Amino acid sequence: MSIDHAPAPTRPSTLPASLTPALLTRLARQVTAAPGAATVTTTAPYTGEPLAELPSSSAEDVEAAFARARAAQIHWAATPIAERKRIFLRFHDLVLERQEQGLDLMQAENGKTRRDAFLEITDIAINARHYARSAERLLAPKRRRGALPVLTHTTELHHPKGVVTVISPWNYPLSMAAGDAIPALLAGNAVVQKPDTQTALTALWALDLMKEAGLPADVWQMVIGRAGTIGDPLMANADYLMFTGSTASGRKLASAAGERLIGASMELGGKNPMIVLPDADIDRAVEGAVMASFSSAGQLCVSIERMYVADEIYDRFVPAFVERTTALRLGAAYDFSADMGSLTTPSQLQTISAHVDDAVAKGVTVLAGGKRRPDLGPLFYEPTLLADVTPEMTLFDHETFGPVVSIYRFTDVEDAIRRANESAYGLNASVWTRDGALGRAVAARIHTGTVNVNDAYAAAWGSIDAPMGGMGDSGVGRRHGAEGLLKYTEAQTVAHQRLQGFQPPKGISHERWAGILTGALKVLKTVGAR
Template sequence: MTETQATGARTGTNPLAPAPEGTRTAADVVTPQVVAQLTRDVVGSGRTANHAPFTGEKLADLPESTPEEVADAFARARAAQEAWAATPLARRAAVLLRFHDLVLARQAEVLDLIQVETGKARLHAHEEVQAVALAARHYGRKAPSYLRPKRHTGAVPVLTKITELRQPRGVVGQIVPWNYPFELSVGDALPAFVAGNAVVMKPDTETALTALWGRDLLVEAGLPAEVFQVVLGEGQVVGTEVVRHADYVSFTGSTTTGKIVAQRAAARLIGCSLELGGKNAMLVLEDADIEKAAAGAVRACFSSAGQLCISIERLLVHESVADAFLERFTALTKAMRLGNSLAYGADMGSLAGERQFEAVRTHVEEAVAKGAEVLAGGQPRPDIGPYFFEPTILDGVEEAMAVCKDETFGPVVSVYRFRDEEEAITRANATSFGLNSSVWTKDGRRGRALAARLRTGTVNVNEAYASAYGSVQAPMGGMKESGIGRRHGSEGILKYTEPQTVAHQRLLPMAPSFGMDDATYAAFMTRSLRAMKAFRLR
């Protein structure tokens, strides 16, 4: 990706003008034939619908599942899971590698669906393709080493043989948000499948077709269809039933709902992983490269119209470089093009729907009414589409304004100046969230040292979010109210397993033998324990 592509800066263009329209429309992408194919395995006696953010019009009628139908989906998944878990691990991993190739070969199909269902720009939709391919390749290659039996030193060396096994949990209940409907649905399910689980997924209805396309491709790659069930409907009804029947729950969404999911999982004594909200900060130190930091801030704040859990909503800038940074950042932001075409070229797309649009507008209007200054943007763009809102920079934001501490989840960023590094760290950490942060400095060692003091699950030095998120061998997730558990790396697959210890005792029992009485046995074990410490056994 070139820097021009990354920042959205253009020369000779009308600022914030719509990008040229492509030749395809939502009706060309979401045809009755496509809907019938993708929903053929979804059991739902009711009817619901999704909508196109670019126009606000209805996209498709979809099945809606009842609580009884959710229970049936779990029954089918549970019946299929045992045979899938018995399938050799190498064969399960091969499904992911075939899926990787299919995703890349047929990416145009899912890019259209992502754009039509979310309203995001095509380049931002491609981030989902990249993320899913990375996860498929990683777990397709690394799952055998993550899951292989491990030998441990037993209670009595030589006599006690210990093997740690990783057993699948059973049927994973997955509840998926609307903002990254490919990556956070199938992408998150891949390690669960390769670990031997079945999955019952509840995607957000507004972006269900994207998730169903991913399921279709996984089945084509060799995943048994019954192992992957999809149910649709309102979260309060269908989501509740998913948690009721699952052996483990994977949830991505708001902190408020995540707490409810955690309580319900705890009541059933099942595990859960939760990626929740954020109020992420980007720190621009006095020695930062201003041009690179400003370009990085555009990516950080306005990718997917800010509807990204790890996007930046707070810009903390050293007072000595604040004016220069804001001049460049504001210019780049004003040069961005909003677009609603199914083609590359737009720098930012639409908000996902009316609820998100109103949340963004309310935050901006309230901040301005209380004295904040708009440096760029700040206005809806109904000339492009019903939910378009300009990328917005706010200065002079105070704590009394909702935008200061509440997650906006839109293309709005607030600017704050700091005097020294200690103040920057204190302000960055002064939030109940702890998902992602970003540090910009020419001194890499200093940046990494500062990163270690930030209370967020990921920290990117001289990048917005992609370097940490795209490094799939490393864990990704939140601290504090941004969630529990991690995706990616070993933690991203081991959470879908139960550790099992198999202890094989040989020759002598763990009890008095060869005529020993209790006292003699206790003395023997005392000497043995001292000897094991002397020999530095662990």
């Protein structure tokens, strides 16, 4: 079934005025690379035309970046937290003030709509503000209960890890790049980061603004290159790893981190389910389904790819969802007019096409979409709804990472929960119901790191004070919340024993001392001591 979309915005032939050659050159100079380094040319997804020429970092460049980062980190860790806070609050202001430039960059190199790009601007502003105002509390020395009441003075301290390697993806080039660097930096670490080359300009823009806000030189550095060239030194020199990407790559990096006995946090793949319960508000659930499935053309780690709809409302929900999907306005426009933009890379277009073509060949029912749209741009693909998906189809349990959703009926809540949990992945889920208590109860039984009730993904993601991450093949560790900053630190316990220790005082036998301690322990239990 083809989609007769509303007329799309005219394909842009030039970049927005804000993306001047001078800006692109200045951003490219932020890459840590030796003079005369080889370059790589990125292309604009909207048009397929060359976008920017960026220097490629060598393994030696990465080694040099870590050496400078280690020297800078010593001074940065000694910088009072109040001063670090001022820098990041200034960065917050700059992101909002220069957002037009950031929006243009994200669209130019990622191909997403301006609406989706704006969510990244707000995300980073919230992230910077939250951690700037929380770091002092999270990092402050904390008194802990000592081994012996009064006699043991125990304190928990948090020291920065040192230099953190951050490897960030192309799909959310600002949120994933700056969002993971912010807490690492505020915790007193230096960061050496490898953003995906395709969307490196956005990461470099964030670095440029951070330097303008007052971040000292060399505390945050960017390197660009293929994993085969710079992957080894990025791991060999790291004191901690933050990675966002595929599960296959995550397994390899986790193994490398394990060999070096360093910590790692990873957000990996997903095959995220949405459950629409019988009492759901259908209109609201349909709007939520559109956002859940087609934001950033489905190239979102927490987007929905599996949708389970109650038998009682299936025949009303699905036609409404199809109608709303076919009305989406696709296009390449540097304004807020388009509902869905382009895919980002040819390889992603190839994967999506292969998944849908495989399903069609095996008897899937295409309710909407299902084909490329070269009339709009080289990497456009229609938002696609599929029914009658069966286990032998590749997209049944493999992540597609595009605007493709499989829709299934379910008979009762137990059936829905069971099927939602039939996946090796466990990143995000969505539940729709008019009964909030029921929705939360169902959510608690879904094996994913985040679950949204009556929302697609933004409610949990935007709750920066709460942890976000995956279960199973969707990753280890958490970003956001206290763990999102404290994972970049080493916890240290300092216990000061005063007056009397665990050995018997002079003149008291070990046997008598054991009896005294036994009595003391019984008293402590009786009075409710922990």
